[in-house]
Amino acid sequence: MIAEAEWTVVLLSIRVALAAVLVALVPGIAAGWLLARWQHPLRALVQGLVMLPLVLPPVVTGYLLLFVLGRSRPFGQLYHAWTGGHLAYTTAACVIAAAVVGFPLLVEAIRLSMLAVDSRLEQVSRSLGRGPMDTFVRVTLPLSLPGIASGAVLAFARALGEFGATIVLAGNVAGETRTIPVAVYTLLNVRDGEAAAMRLVAVSVALSLAALLASFWLSARRRAG
Amino acid sequence: MLELRLVHRFAGRAGDFALDLALESRGPALGIFGASGSGKTSVLHAIAGLYRPDAGRIAVRDRVVFARGGPGAGEASESVWVAPERRRLALVTQDPLLFPNRSVRGNLAFAPGADARLESASGRQILDVLRIAPLLDRRIGNLSGGERQRVAIGRALLADPSLLLLDEPTSALDAELSRDVLGLLMQVKQTLAVPMIFVTHRVAELLALADDCAVLEAGRVVAQGPPVEVLKRPRALGLASLVGVDNLLRVPVLGHDEGGGVSLLDLGSGVSLAAPLCKVAVGSAALVGFYADEVLICLEKPAGISARNALACEVVAIDRVGHEILVGLGLGDTTLRARITPAAASELALEVGRSVVAHVKTRAIHHLESEAVRTAPTPLPSAPRGA
Incomplete structure (x- = not known):
């Protein structure tokens, strides 16, 4: 059976991954739309920056984040001055790390589904009296919803598995930043930890597989629709 | 606008x-x-x-x-x-x-x-x-x-x-x-x-x-x-594939005479026009056209003529364009155009208000359905193919 400590790890992981997707969703939709519709020489650069976390070693991403958000860094200090709290080595840091690493997957799925929306529908909407924002909310967004959903599921799965950036930015604090991958790594380094690690691995495989299947199902629906 | x-x-x-x-x-x-x-x-x-x-x-x-x-x-x-x-x-x-x-x-x-x-x-x-x-x-x-x-x-x-x-x-x-x-x-x-x-x-x-x-x-x-x-003037415009016509009518179909090869179109006021047989349903509108050159003007209705359409009209306009005269013929709400020579016009003593009979050969009337028009490679055939 799964022990209570392991349940804590699993629930924390799910909470962190959900929060990461929620945090990334609005900027992800904005970036996806921008990359799908913006015709500008700078677009390639923006796209490169957005996709960077996909190819960077997560540890490097984590270090860059720490460089910006760390307790002794300007942004970290600013945050401390505002809230009295810290970002690094907290659950919030886990969420940020997972959101940043999952961001390219989310944006790419949204970008592709928005590219698939016939831009002439948007033109017709404008000519019928709906402004750009109204057109986005009434036409572009609903028509790319399946893509947004499959991107969100994919980003969720990626967030569940996030290790490198998390360990650098958030550390390994039991109950706060010890997500499934961090816990598995920790368990593998202690005597008699293997059985517990195996249980977490099983949960991890099940969750990831379910998320991937959901993503496939959503994109199949998009193609059919 | x-x-x-x-x-x-x-x-x-x-x-x-x-x-x-x-x-x-x-x-x-x-x-x-x-x-x-x-x-x-x-x-x-x-x-x-x-x-x-x-x-x-x-x-x-x-x-x-x-x-x-x-x-x-x-x-x-x-x-x-x-x-x-x-x-x-x-x-x-x-x-x-x-x-x-x-x-x-x-x-x-x-x-x-x-x-x-x-x-x-x-x-x-x-x-x-x-x-x-x-x-x-x-x-x-x-x-x-x-x-x-x-x-x-x-x-x-x-x-x-x-x-x-x-x-x-x-x-x-x-x-x-x-x-x-x-x-x-x-x-x-x-x-x-x-x-x-x-x-x-x-x-x-x-x-x-x-x-x-x-x-x-x-x-x-x-x-x-x-x-x-x-x-x-399609040719003048470089639109050789298009049809040029002077008289255009969109009028309801009264009936078809398949044996006679004729469809009757309603010109209003009890006047009908015999056009070549078409597939437009009775009651629906047919779009037909014919050249002003195909309209013959007579002062009285002659006998023994192959042209099926003898339409009692009134001259409403006489315009001289170069060496030809374009005569406007009022027929109820519609105005037909006939193109004749100045010689013919003076011989007939045409003047606005005069009652005349306009003759149009059935075969000179063309159905301008969108598909037929789109594929027509040349303007309306004007050579007679028997009345």
Whole structure:
């Protein structure tokens, strides 16, 4: 059976991954739309920056984040001055790390589904009296919803598995930043930890597989629709 | 209705394409006519505000929606850009682009205020004219092509536009459906009195719908005027594939005489016209045309003549054009044109108000159905093939 400590790890992981997707969703939709519709020489650069976390070693991403958000860094200090709290080595840091690493997957799925929306529908909407924002909310967004959903599921799965950036930015604090991958790594380094690690691995495989299947199902629906 | 001066260069893979034209029309229905690639859709999109032209000025119903100075357009004193959604020009495209995530009702109610308009008397009239009331709760995926286009036109009308922009509204439909949609557009124009600018490459559409037309070629206007006048001289316009005709009638079919090879058309006031046998259903309108040269004028009705149509008319106009005389013949509400020589006119002592009989050979009358016209490689055959 799964022990209570392991349940804590699993629930924390799910909470962190959900929060990461929620945090990334609005900027992800904005970036996806921008990359799908913006015709500008700078677009390639923006796209490169957005996709960077996909190819960077997560540890490097984590270090860059720490460089910006760390307790002794300007942004970290600013945050401390505002809230009295810290970002690094907290659950919030886990969420940020997972959101940043999952961001390219989310944006790419949204970008592709928005590219698939016939831009002439948007033109017709404008000519019928709906402004750009109204057109986005009434036409572009609903028509790319399946893509947004499959991107969100994919980003969720990626967030569940996030290790490198998390360990650098958030550390390994039991109950706060010890997500499934961090816990598995920790368990593998202690005597008699293997059985517990195996249980977490099983949960991890099940969750990831379910998320991937959901993503496939959503994109199949998009193609059919 | 429209004042337009437009200069724009499109950079494309197949090379650049330049629009450079001026166009003025009082409407109420302006047809922009041209082959594909002549730039007619680009003109429509400029009016709709779907892109910003390099230079020019566009005023729709006395409202300037775009102005920008530049080479070829003079230095505009004002710089104006009205966003497409604020132009009140609803666009109907060639493929009926309905929002697939909405029902028919959701599409019709899309424009701001359209849901309230849908329930109003004017909204119900639009639904009636377009016969879309029975479709209201259907899903978009279950509609036929003709139904989709009717919904798209209804959606545009329910946006309460000051002007309707139609981009080849019938060309994605087969012959029968396109006639149906064309008939509906004529009703929209007459019953709902909505002015329109439409783009087409079909003569029948132009003749049936337009009060005024502009012919586009390679981004320039090469002719403008009433469609009949413009299409009368197709060769002069380089439009060799098009039909030129002087007399155009859209009249209901009274009946068919298959054995006699004749269809009778209703000219009103109890007068009928014998035309070659056609497939148009009895009661529906047929579009026919014949040259003014094919009309014979007699002072009295002669006997023993093969021409089937002897129409009692009154001379309403006599215009001398070079070495020929164009005689306007009043027949109820319609006016026919006959082209004769000055010698014939003086011999007959024609004068305005005189009663005459106009003869038209049945075989000289041509059905101008959209499909037949589109594939006709030469102007109307004028050689007689037996009466």
